[in-house]
Amino acid sequence: MTTATASVSGVRWTKKHLLGLEELSADEISLILDQAAEFKRLAAEGETKLAALKGTVVANLFFEPSTRTRTSFSLAAKRLSADTVDFTASSSSLSKGETFYDTAQNIEAMGVDQVVVRHSTSGAPHLLSKLLKASVLNAGDGTHEHPTQGLLDIFTIREHRQKLAGLTVALVGDILHSRVARSNIWGLKKLGARVIVCGPSTLIPSHVERLGVEVSNNLDEILGECDCINLLRIQFERQRSAFFPSIREYAHFFGMNGDRIRRSKSDVLILAPGPINRGVEITPEVADGPHSVILDQVTNGLAIRMACLYLLHNRRQEESP
Amino acid sequence: MSTTLIRGGRIVDPSQNIDRVGNLFLRNDRIEGIDTGAAVADHVIDATGMIVCPGLIDLHVSLREPGDEKDETIESGTAAALAGGMTSVACMPDTSPVVDNRAAAEFVQLQCARAGHCNVFPLGAVTKNHDGQELAEIGQLVEGGAVGFTDAKNPVANAEIMRRALEYTRMFGRPIFNHPQVPELAAKGIMHEGYYSMQLGLRGIPAGAEVIMVARDIALAEMTGGHVHLMTLSTAGAVEQIRRAKAKGIRVTGEVTPHHLALTDAALQNYDTNFKVDPPLRTKDHIDALIEGLRDGTIDVISSDHQPFAEEKKQNELDSAPAGVVGLETLLPICIKTLIETGHLTWSKLIAKLTINPATILGIQKGTLKSGHDADVTIIDPVTAWRIDPSKFKSKGRNTPFAGWEVKGRAHTVIVAGKVRHHV
Numbered sequence: 001m002t003t004a005t006a007s008v009s010g011v012r013w014t015k016k017h018l019l020g021l022e023e024l025s026a027d028e029i030s031l032i033l034d035q036a037a038e039f040k041r042l043a044a045e046g047e048t049k050l051a052a053l054k055g056t057v058v059a060n061l062f063f064e065p066s067t068r069t070r071t072s073f074s075l076a077a078k079r080l081s082a083d084t085v086d087f088t089a090s091s092s093s094l095s096k097g098e099t100f101y102d103t104a105q106n107i108e109a110m111g112v113d114q115v116v117v118r119h120s121t122s123g124a125p126h127l128l129s130k131l132l133k134a135s136v137l138n139a140g141d142g143t144h145e146h147p148t149q150g151l152l153d154i155f156t157i158r159e160h161r162q163k164l165a166g167l168t169v170a171l172v173g174d175i176l177h178s179r180v181a182r183s184n185i186w187g188l189k190k191l192g193a194r195v196i197v198c199g200p201s202t203l204i205p206s207h208v209e210r211l212g213v214e215v216s217n218n219l220d221e222i223l224g225e226c227d228c229i230n231l232l233r234i235q236f237e238r239q240r241s242a243f244f245p246s247i248r249e250y251a252h253f254f255g256m257n258g259d260r261i262r263r264s265k266s267d268v269l270i271l272a273p274g275p276i277n278r279g280v281e282i283t284p285e286v287a288d289g290p291h292s293v294i295l296d297q298v299t300n301g302l303a304i305r306m307a308c309l310y311l312l313h314n315r316r317q318e319e320s321p
Numbered sequence: 322m323s324t325t326l327i328r329g330g331r332i333v334d335p336s337q338n339i340d341r342v343g344n345l346f347l348r349n350d351r352i353e354g355i356d357t358g359a360a361v362a363d364h365v366i367d368a369t370g371m372i373v374c375p376g377l378i379d380l381h382v383s384l385r386e387p388g389d390e391k392d393e394t395i396e397s398g399t400a401a402a403l404a405g406g407m408t409s410v411a412c413m414p415d416t417s418p419v420v421d422n423r424a425a426a427e428f429v430q431l432q433c434a435r436a437g438h439c440n441v442f443p444l445g446a447v448t449k450n451h452d453g454q455e456l457a458e459i460g461q462l463v464e465g466g467a468v469g470f471t472d473a474k475n476p477v478a479n480a481e482i483m484r485r486a487l488e489y490t491r492m493f494g495r496p497i498f499n500h501p502q503v504p505e506l507a508a509k510g511i512m513h514e515g516y517y518s519m520q521l522g523l524r525g526i527p528a529g530a531e532v533i534m535v536a537r538d539i540a541l542a543e544m545t546g547g548h549v550h551l552m553t554l555s556t557a558g559a560v561e562q563i564r565r566a567k568a569k570g571i572r573v574t575g576e577v578t579p580h581h582l583a584l585t586d587a588a589l590q591n592y593d594t595n596f597k598v599d600p601p602l603r604t605k606d607h608i609d610a611l612i613e614g615l616r617d618g619t620i621d622v623i624s625s626d627h628q629p630f631a632e633e634k635k636q637n638e639l640d641s642a643p644a645g646v647v648g649l650e651t652l653l654p655i656c657i658k659t660l661i662e663t664g665h666l667t668w669s670k671l672i673a674k675l676t677i678n679p680a681t682i683l684g685i686q687k688g689t690l691k692s693g694h695d696a697d698v699t700i701i702d703p704v705t706a707w708r709i710d711p712s713k714f715k716s717k718g719r720n721t722p723f724a725g726w727e728v729k730g731r732a733h734t735v736i737v738a739g740k741v742r743h744h745v
Contacts (some may be wrong), residue, residue, distance in 0.1 A: 022520075101636055121638035122522040123592030142640075144522030179522060207516040 013311040014320075017136040018130045020145035021186035023156065027240055029187055033155050035301065035307035050306075053082035058115040059299050060086045061104065062139070063119040068298070069139050069148070069276065073116045076305035080313075085112070101131060108132050114312060117141075122179075135312040143177045148308060149273050150183025154191065156293050158226050159300070160269055162307040165192030168225050170216075173232035173281055174203045174243075180273045181232055185211050196222055199232075199254060202243040219254050223264045230258055230271040231281040247280055250301070257283040261291060269293050324348050324359045325739065330368025330700060334375055335673035336689035345373055347696040354692045364742075368700050371733055374672045375688045376408025376439075376697030378650065381498075381552055381576060381624035382450040383473070384410075384441070386432060387425075388417025393629040393717045395429065398649070399438035401716035403650040403743040405625070406732030408697035409440040409687055411679075415473035421446035421457035423465035425662075428514040430466055439737055440697070442683060447486045447497060451475045456486060463493045468683045469550070471498035474599055474644075476534060478504050480541065485545025496548040496574070496682055499538055501559065502600060506530035511639050513586040513601040521589060523639065526601050532558035539566040539573055548572040550682055553626050555581050555600040557610030564619040574624040574682050577611050579655035580646060580722055588722065594635045595722045598626075599644035612665050621678045622672075625652045629718025648717035651709055653701065654728035661703075662729070668703075686739045696739040703730045 010159050011027040017051050020031065042050070058077035062070050070086065077084045087107065100119075107115065114135045117125045122142030128135040140146040158164060169188050175181045175197045189212045197204060198216040209215055216222045223229075234250065251257075256270060270282070270291045279286050287294060325347040332343045332355055339355065343504030345368075346358025353359070384398040393401075395412075402410045412429060420429060426443045433441035438520055445467030446457040459470060470490055477499055486497050505527045512518050514525025531696045535551055539562055542549040554560065554575050566573045588596040596602060614620040628645025635642050656675075660666040666674075680688030687697060709726045711719040735743035 099633060099636065100638055100641075119638065121640040124638045126592045127638065142522050143524075182520070182522060205519040206514075207519045209519070210516055 012025055013315055016312070016315060018124055018147055018308050018312060019129060019136065019138045021147050021150050021183045021190070022145065024190070025166050026190045029151070029154070032151055032304065033158060035311060036155055036303040039306045040303040049079060049081065049231050052310055053077065053080035056082045056313060057111060058084050058114045058116060059081045059105065059107050059112040061115055061117045062086070062088045063100070063117070063124070063138070064089065066118050066140070067117060070152065072301045073139060073305050076302055079302070079306055080122060082309070085110070099130060100127070102173055104132055108134055113316060114309060116128050116234070130147055135316060136287070137308055137312065140179055140185065144179050145183045146179040147183050148301065149180050150187045152297055152304040153180070153184055153230060153271055153273065154163055154187045155300045155304055156271060156297050157269060158179065159296070160293065161227065164188060166195045167198065167227040169228045169230065170196045170198050170222055170226045171230050171232060172198045172219060172256070174234050175199055175232070176203045176205045176209060177235045178232045184230060185213055189213070194254060196226070198222055200244050200250070217262065220263070223260055226268060228269040228271060229256065229264070230273070233273065233275065234277060234291050253279055255281055255283065256286050258285045261289065271297060273297070323364070323739065324353070324362040325366065326358065326362035326609050327366045327368050327373050327698065327700065330371045330373035332373045332690065333668050333672050334690040335669050336375065336677040337691060340343045340669050340689070345690065345698065347698070347736070347739050350696050352690050352694050352696050355361060355690065357362050357531050361526070362680050366700065366734060370703040372668060372703055373674040374699055374701065375690050376699050376735065376737065377406045377653070377675045378409045378683070378688055379407045379625050379627070379652065380411040380622060380679040380683055381413070382410040382627040382649065383415060383629070385416060385629060386464055387428065391631045391717070392634070395432040395437040395441065396438070397715060397717045398627070398629070399433060399436050399441060401627070401647070401649040401714060402439045404715045404732065405651070406653050406699045406701060406735055407439055407649060408699060408735060408737045409442060409685070411442045411444050411468060411683055413471065413473040414444050414446045415637045419446050419450050420444070420467070420484070421449050423458065423461040426465035426467045435514045437740060438677065440468070440687075442685060444469045444471050444498065445479055446470065446589060447462070448482060453478055453482060456482070456489060459489055460493065463495060467495070467527070468685060469496045469498055474500050476500045476504055480507065483538065484541050487541055487545040488547060491545065491547045494684060496550045498550045498552050499534070500553070501531050501534035501538060501551050502526070503530045503533050506533070510601065511597060512589045513603045515586060515604060516734070517586045517589060521592070525587065528556040528558060528603065528607065531556045531600055535559040535562050539563070539571055542566070543569070543571045546572070546739040547576070551575045552621060553578050553581065553600055553624070554609060554611065554614070555603050557607050560610045560619055564614065564617070567619060574621045575614070575619065576624045577615065577620050578624060578626045578648060579659065580648065582608055582611060582659045583655050584722060589731035592639060594637065594639055594642035595645050595646060595720050597639055597642060598646055615660065615674065616665060621674065622682065623652070623656060623674045623702050624679070625649050628714070629716050631717070631722050632719060635720045646720050646722050647714065647716050649716060650714050651721060651723050654709070655723060655731060657703065657730040658728055696736060698736040700734040701730060702733040702745070705729065705731065707731060734743055
């Protein structure tokens with residue numbers, strides 16, 4: 001067992017909660033990325049179990065189904081030696097009519113230090129952060145933000161390209177309903193990347209250009225300019241009415257396939273936050289091909305979540321000596 | 322036999338184009354006259370420095386009884402109305418059960434009489450159980466005291482039903498109040514569709530959802546000759562259409578709330594459910610258009626759209642929390658802040674929108690200080706500063722977006738049928 005070193009890049013982490021990338025500075029984002037890189041390096045050297053969070057409790061509060069993010073957070077907390085408790089909507093008392101607030105208070109009363117929360121309503125983690133003494137980590141709120149996913153996407157790009165500044169990154173697909181898109185946009189813009197959002201006009205929210213992104217409805221037109229293409233999942237569960245005529249038509253215009261890869265930059269990186277709909281946003285040929293960094297994203301997600309838990313924990317330590 | 326003299330106040334009665342300092346005399350439950358009355362009165366109220374006007378009328382209030390007495394009762398709601406300066410309120414039929422029959426309308430008035438605070442005029446349902454399918458027993462409801470008809474926050478979505486309702490109520494000379502919003506465009510929306518809804522990831526309600534329904538209702542009012550009253554307007558497009566319709570002589574009236582004048586969609590950035598209202602808070606451009614509509618008379622009335630909810634209902638995620646805020650006790654100071662202090666409206670114009678205009682829409686003999694009318698009088702202290710503190714509300718609802726606001730002006734003395742019912 002070993003303890004990881006504190007701040008890597010000389011910037012101090014001061015935030016109590018991690019609610020979104022909107023509120024983070026470029027330095028704070030870089031600090032998380034550097035810390036994650038350090039954890040990844042330690043893991044590669046066989047240091048997979050660190051003592052940093054020993055004696056603390058991390059609660060995973062998942063009000064919306066999720067396997068990947070929950071597992072990733074849970075493993076990240078365990079690697080830092082925290083005790084973890086998992087609450088999911090189906091297993092908790094939520095189904096018995098208890099309010100969101102009461103559930104959270106009850107969990108806090110068990111002596112939880114950090115609460116990882118996933119919720120189908122945008123802003124739910126913000127509400128919790130005002131009600132609880134624990135630190136709140138947003139693990140995805142409605143269609144608002146999914147900061148650790150944004151961070152791991154950016155980390156993966158940085159790992160392959162060393163820097164973000166000057167790169168062109170396309171986010172393709174359902175921007176309207178995507179919390180991953182919003183977190184990516186905030187993070188990528190802050191680190192100096194050029195961002196294009198691309199999808200059918202029904203799935204690109206109006207005013208999105210005010211976030212500093214370019215808008216395209218034609219993937220083939222922008223293919224040649226992109227250093228990285230992040231293929232967002234079509235969220236069938238969030239669509240209240242038909243945003244496009246058929247999956248076949250969507251795949252025809254916006255799906256990433258072998259032909260489109262051949263017309264992209266030779267070193268293009270293909271990302272997908274997953275879970276992917278094979279044959280819709282991405283063909284198996286691309287998902288499993290040489291440009292795909294999809295599995296790197298999953299690996300990096302663990303390091304990013306360790307970094308977030310670690311930085312928030314250190315800040316708590318400073319607060320209560 | 323009892324006489325009251327309200328002495329030395331600035332009497333503002335838009336129904337008679339009066340705005341001057343004078344003495345108002347009351348005899349028993351009636352107005353006796355301005356500057357003419359008994360030389361010696363039984364009661365004298367010094368109103369120096371105050372505004373003396375007809376009792377304020379709020380034509381859009383939900384009192385929640387029967388059914389949701391945890392949120393509000395007719396007793397607590399009418400006490401809140403008095404504290405806010407209202408002597409009469411028209412209450413929504415969106416209770417449980419719905420006021421869609423004569424007995425239900427009579428129950429509301431019975432509870433109002435038991436409470437003994439202000440006057441309550443029930444509004445009846447347009448359709449049975451607000452289902453939007455079959456007309457409620459509108460004629461029976463009129464006999465039971467209903468002064469207008471509405472499905473409250475449920476827009477009358479079916480144009481055929483709305484047409485028949487306008488035709489049928491014409492026979493009784495009663496208005497239909499509609500919540501102008503196309504349900505399909507507003508479904509599950511939390512806030513105004515615009516920059517902030519995009520940024521916050523909250524489902525939007527486009528301005529067009531209101532504009533389309535306003536256009537439809539105007540067309541139906543023109544076609545039927547019925548009177549449509551469009552509730553809680555929030556968009557520039559609606560104001561523009563009503564302005565044109567009025568110029569053509571179509572029987573359409575409109576209302577706006579103080580919160581739609583004082584707040585924008587940017588308020589949702591803190592994800593506070595006290596800013597979730599229906600229709601949603603919109604942008605500065607829309608507010609400017611609403612104010613212009615108030616100035617030129619396109620918008621007739623300012624109402625509170627009082628929507629009390631128990632704390633546990635609002636202390637929830639935005640998706641599951643109900644839309645609406647309490648408004649009875651903050652209407653007056655917010656109007657002063659947004660309309661008087663800014664110079665948008667004169668006191669006379671503001672008071673018209675709180676007295677004679679709502680009375681005219683409801684067809685009730687109120688909202689005036691003419692001799693012989695009911696002695697419902699509100700004395701407003703227009704200058705004293707205070708801080709809005711929800712814990713001091715008479716309403717059971719604490720769900721206000723204005724908590725902590727420093728404001729000026731409030732109801733000083735409220736007289737209903739010649740009796741002082743509220744006094745600061």
